[in-house]
Amino acid sequence: xxxxxxxxxxxxxxxxxxxxxxxxxxxxxxxxxxxxxxxxxxxxxxxxxxxxxxxxxxxxxxxxxxxxxxxxxxxxxxxxxxxxxxxxxxxxxxxxxxxxxxxxxxxxxxxxxxxxxxxxxxxxxxxxxxxxxxxxxxxxxxxxxxxxxxxxxxxxxxxxxxxxxxxxxxxxxxxxxxxxxxxxxxxxxxxxxxxxxxxxxxxxxxxxxxxxxxxxxx
Amino acid sequence: xxxxxxxxxxxxxxxxxxxxxxxxxxxxxxxxxxxxxxxxxxxxxxxxxxxxxxxxxxxxxxxxxxxxxxxxxxxxxxxxxxxxxxxxxxxxxxxxxxxxxxxxxxxxxxxxxxxxxxxxxxxxxxxxxxxxxxxxxxxxxxxxxxxxxxxxxxxxxxxxxxxxxxxxxxxxxxxxxxxxxxxxxxxxxxxxxxxxxxxxxxxxxxxxxxxxxxxxxx
DNA sequence: CCCCATTCTTGAACGTGTTCAAAAATGAGT
DNA sequence: ACTCATTTTTGAACACGTTCAAGAATGGGG
Numbered sequence: 124x125x126x127x128x129x130x131x132x133x134x135x136x137x138x139x140x141x142x143x144x145x146x147x148x149x150x151x152x153x154x155x156x157x158x159x160x161x162x163x164x165x166x167x168x169x170x171x172x173x174x175x176x177x178x179x180x181x182x183x184x185x186x187x188x189x190x191x192x193x194x195x196x197x198x199x200x201x202x203x204x205x206x207x208x209x210x211x212x213x214x215x216x217x218x219x220x221x222x223x224x225x226x227x228x229x230x231x232x233x234x235x236x237x238x239x240x241x242x243x244x245x246x247x248x249x250x251x252x253x254x255x256x257x258x259x260x261x262x263x264x265x266x267x268x269x270x271x272x273x274x275x276x277x278x279x280x281x282x283x284x285x286x287x288x289x290x291x292x293x294x295x296x297x298x299x300x301x302x303x304x305x306x307x308x309x310x311x312x313x314x315x316x317x318x319x320x321x322x323x324x325x326x327x328x329x330x331x332x333x334x335x336x337x338x339x340x341x
Numbered sequence: 342x343x344x345x346x347x348x349x350x351x352x353x354x355x356x357x358x359x360x361x362x363x364x365x366x367x368x369x370x371x372x373x374x375x376x377x378x379x380x381x382x383x384x385x386x387x388x389x390x391x392x393x394x395x396x397x398x399x400x401x402x403x404x405x406x407x408x409x410x411x412x413x414x415x416x417x418x419x420x421x422x423x424x425x426x427x428x429x430x431x432x433x434x435x436x437x438x439x440x441x442x443x444x445x446x447x448x449x450x451x452x453x454x455x456x457x458x459x460x461x462x463x464x465x466x467x468x469x470x471x472x473x474x475x476x477x478x479x480x481x482x483x484x485x486x487x488x489x490x491x492x493x494x495x496x497x498x499x500x501x502x503x504x505x506x507x508x509x510x511x512x513x514x515x516x517x518x519x520x521x522x523x524x525x526x527x528x529x530x531x532x533x534x535x536x537x538x539x540x541x542x543x544x545x546x547x548x549x550x551x552x553x554x555x556x557x558x559x
Numbered sequence: 560c561c562c563c564a565t566t567c568t569t570g571a572a573c574g575t576g577t578t579c580a581a582a583a584a585t586g587a588g589t
Numbered sequence: 590a591c592t593c594a595t596t597t598t599t600g601a602a603c604a605c606g607t608t609c610a611a612g613a614a615t616g617g618g619g
Contacts, residue, residue: 128567131568149605154604164569164606165569165571172607230451233444233447242511293453308557315549325543328533328537332530338522338526339519345585381599383599383600386576387596390577
């Protein structure tokens with residue numbers, strides 16, 4: 124019977140995530156989580172190597188919700204700008220309850236040693252899952268995006284999404300209204316920008332940008 | 342006599358900065374700083390509200406060095422791409438000794454509550470000082486950059502610099518070679534991209550980008 | 560039923576950043 | 590020289606994340 128152990132793990136995770144949402148990152152101490160979940164501090168550490176690891180748990184869950192919500196919304200349109208908008212808004216929808224926690228999340232995630240870090244660590248599962256959402260967004264587009272950028276676009280959009288998330292973290296307007304406005308404004312602009320890729324002069328510069336991007340990554 | 346007090350403050354700051362550079366952020370404990378500087382822990386806190394505040398001190402100093410080094414290099418050329426390259430490389434030069442400390446610095450700086458945060462807090466002195474470096478970079482350019490973007494360009498470049506810094510933090514290549522390559526490649530590309538602003542189709546999109554950027558900030 | 564290796568759980572202990580009441584040093588006014 | 594309010598300094602104490610030796614529960618094999 125492995126269920127008992129899994130049950131304890133789940134109770135700790137659920138308690139932690141609820142407390143992150145309700146009272147914020149700093150007030151959610153490991154002692155408080157343990158007490159609330161009815162286990163000892165050491166026991167929580169048996170299942171999660173660190174407090175950051177619990178943040179990782181939250182990241183996984185938020186991302187799964189993002190994928191589900193985006194996938195659903197993407198069925199409704201094939202127009203690139205609309206699809207991008209839908210994916211980005213879905214991300215904001217899912218993160219919304221955790222806005223007050225956002226800054227701490229980003230500060231945690233940005234450390235190279237963090238299990239949540241989206242950049243380093245190479246092929247993190249979480250990062251690939253997140254990239255897949257943007258691959259979906261690009262792939263289902265009709266008319267298709269220019270061949271030239273098709274391969275790199277998902278990663279580029281994902282990077283934009285990271286930027287938007289950062290903007291969102293600092294967005295103190297009610298309901299993060301300004302971030303919504305940013306998404307609404309930026310999505311069609313990206314689409315129009317892509318169309319420019321067909322202008323010869325622009326295309327050359329774009330080629331070089333993509334070359335540089337590839338050479339830096341390699 | 343106010344010098345005695347200032348002397349203590351300076352000794353704490355110097356000790357902290359040296360230890361950050363030599364042994365890293367985490368190993369530089371407040372107790373270790375105090376011991377090394379020959380004061381009590383509480384005394385260090387009399388002058389610096391937090392460990393983050395000591396990071397702020399470092400930020401100020403690094404930035405002053407960046408301004409000086411960039412200003413010197415900018416006297417040597419009026420070509421935009423060269424000026425941008427010079428400013429960015431100057432930044433990397435100044436940060437170089439602290440590379441191992443970079444991740445902790447960024448994680449500290451990114452919190453909205455941090456005294457080092459470059460975004461929130463509105464008109465932080467440090468942020469304005471940093472922006473001035475890029476205003477200098479743009480202003481002295483001959484031929485001048487397109488009127489359309491002249492006002493917004495410094496802030497945009499500064500934002501790029503933040504991005505490059507982030508890249509630099511994760512750059513594990515020796516001497517952060519890849520970041521240098523990024524700067525060398527990106528600077529001329531930005532210059533060529535600016536030239537495109539004069540193409541009508543591109544100009545329209547650019548106008549909208551700038552409009553959005555302004556409306557979001559306001 | 561009992562063994563015992565494995566899995567799970569406990570709570571005290573460590574080092575950390577930070578706080579604070581109290582003590583010491585300082586220096587301007589007499 | 591002597592106040593005494595102000596500035597500076599001290600070190601013990603607090604809550605935190607984390608570790609770990611020790612013990613308790615579990616469950617398959619005799």
